[in-house]
Amino acid sequence: MTAPIESYTRASGCARDCGARDRAILSASREWGNAMGFRFQRRINLGGGWGLNTSGSGASLSARGKHGSIGTKGFSLRSGIPGLSYRQGWGKNSGAIVAIVALAFMAVAIVVQVLLVVLPLLWQCVLWLALTTYDLCVYGVRKVRGLPT
Template sequence: MSLRYQKRINLGKGAGLNISKKGTSFSKRTKYGSIGSRGFSLKTGIPGLSIRKNWGKGGVGLAVLFAIGAVSITILIVYNTLRLIIYLFRLAYYKIKTIHS
């Protein structure tokens, strides 16, 4: 019989630090499943049933997490920049419209 120890420290917004006998790892939970430095799991919609895949010992999971974070931040920056440009065009349009009326 083996002893298993596992503890999750919630860091907010689905992020967490997992502590076990094997060491610590970072993971991000979403409504579709979770992804972490050691692998990922997908929810199936059936209680108690999920699909799990381990990355192995290469540390690929951490690279994937950083890539997902970089893509998310890039999308957020582009989205907010486009919103700012649209806002400035609308503001200029209404200023010109009020000057000519």
């Protein structure tokens, strides 16, 4: 049992080769199993929100977005409140309904975010159109009455 601890301490001090440190931690977590609550997890960023999650029990693929993440082992939804999120696994009892509800929730969140961007722009366009129409009417009335424009 001392070999994993020694390899972990030797590798953890290594600043140049992070891969060696991660391999040492991974091998130690495999040898220790779930003893003493130790857990190893590492996310390798693949770009575009995609990532490869590695742990002592294996690897899985996941996609992260602004409102949550979805992967081969389940999904999570962020509420926007720090520390508050919803997490659900793809267990045998969860079924496809949970996936549909999660995707619907993410779709609603995206639509709300888009509306928060589009509605102010739309309001600016309507306001510009109303003010331009008003100025055109004032100009026309002044022109007909012979007042200076």
